[in-house]
Amino acid sequence: DAGVIQSPRHEVTEMGQEVTLRCKPISGHNSLFWYRQTMMRGLELLIYFNNNVPIDDSGMPEDRFSAKMPNASFSTLKIQPSEPRDSAVYFCASSRTSGGVHTDTQYFGPGTRLTVL
Amino acid sequence: GENVEQHPSTLSVQEGDSAVIKCTYSDSASNYFPWYKQELGKRPQLIIDIRSNVGEKKDQRIAVTLNKTAKHFSLHITETQPEDSAVYFCAAGTYKYIFGTGTRLKVLA
Numbered sequence: 001d002a003g004v005i006q007s008p009r010h011e012v013t014e015m016g017q018e019v020t021l022r023c024k025p026i027s028g029h030n031s032l033f034w035y036r037q038t039m040m041r042g043l044e045l046l047i048y049f050n051n052n053v054p055i056d057d058s059g060m061p062e063d064r065f066s067a068k069m070p071n072a073s074f075s076t077l078k079i080q081p082s083e084p085r086d087s088a089v090y091f092c093a094s095s096r097t098s099g100g101v102h103t104d105t106q107y108f109g110p111g112t113r114l115t116v117l
Numbered sequence: 118g119e120n121v122e123q124h125p126s127t128l129s130v131q132e133g134d135s136a137v138i139k140c141t142y143s144d145s146a147s148n149y150f151p152w153y154k155q156e157l158g159k160r161p162q163l164i165i166d167i168r169s170n171v172g173e174k175k176d177q178r179i180a181v182t183l184n185k186t187a188k189h190f191s192l193h194i195t196e197t198q199p200e201d202s203a204v205y206f207c208a209a210g211t212y213k214y215i216f217g218t219g220t221r222l223k224v225l226a
Contacts, residue, residue, distance in 0.1 A: 033213070043161070043206065043216040056213060091160065105151060106214065108160040 002026075004109035006092050012115045018080040021112045024073055025094030033106060034067055034077050035091040043091075049075065050097065082116045089113050119144040121209050123217030131225050136194045138220045140207035143188065147209040150183060150190050155204045155219075164205075165192070197224045 005024040013019055025032050034046040047057040049069045057067070064083070069075040079086055093106040120143045130136050142150075148169040153161035167174045167181045167190065174181050178197075183190040190209070194201055202224045208214035 031212075042218045045213055045215075048213050050212075105163050105166060108153075108162070110160050 004092055004094050004107055006090075006109035006112050008112060009110060010113045010115075012117065013082055014117050015083055016081045017116075018078065019082045019086075019114060019116075021077040021090050021092075021114070023075045023077070023092030023109060025075070025092070026107060027073075029094035029096045029107075030072065031095045031097055031104070031106075032069060032075050033093040033095075034075070035093065035108075037089045037091060037111075038087075046077070079114075082114075084116045087114055087116050119215050121207060121215045121217045123207050123220060125220060126218065127221045127223070129223045129225060130197050132197060132199060134197055136192075136197055136201070136222055136224075138192045138205055138207065138222075139189065140191070140209070140217050141187075141189050142209035142215070144209065144211075144215070145188070146211055148211055149209070149214075150181070151208050151214070152181060152192050153206045153208065155206065157203075161206060194222075197222075199224050199226050 004026055007022045030051050032049040036044045036046055044059055046059045047067045048055050052069045065079055067077045089111045091111045092109040095104040095106045123140045151166040152164050154164045155161045165176050165179050165181050167183050172183055178195045180193040204219045204221050206219050207217040
């Protein structure tokens with residue numbers, strides 16, 4: 001099992017540019033989560049998908065952030081336009097729903113370290 | 118809103134001693150309580166978890182206890198080793214987790 005795959009691993013961009021982060025969940029997992037980690041705010045859940053449908057996006061900070069999951073194997077998190085305060089490590093995690101109760105272990109990808117200059 | 122408090126924020130212990138990290142949660146609906154270990158520059162990795170129908174779980178040197186009435190759960194690491202040094206996060210939730218703010222554990226050789 002390859003685990004959760006994220007790309008790129010590092011991204012440096014200038015303020016105002018569009019940034020797209022990518023995630024491939026573990027095969028067979030039907031729940032996908034995007035997190036942001038900073039020293040100040042810790043690990044924050046941005047959005048949660050179940051069976052490719054966004055279920056909870058209450059953590060998305062503002063309209064500059066958007067996420068999609070066109071199929072079970074791929075998700076993107078887009079920031080447009082990017083700002084310096086978006087600099088953080090962005091993690092994708094996936095899990096498998098069991099019995100309709102979403103309490104399965106989440107497995108994290110390696111993260112994308114984003115720096116916005 | 119839903120919240121998970123974690124203490125202490127930093128913890129230093131001598132090699133071989135025990136370490137205890139405590140968390141409290143606010144959402145009574147929480148039924149799953151994982152603990153993650155994160156080394157510098159790495160991803161969070163699950164080390165142990167407990168579900169709401171269990172009061173205690175142990176895996177070698179690591180144990181977790183849960184008190185649902187008090188909404189407390191704790192991580193216990195015995196016979197600590199230098200490689201246990203990392204940041205540990207507790208979490209509580211149902212379909213989504215709320216993470217604690219982390220505990221930086223340093224095991225001194």
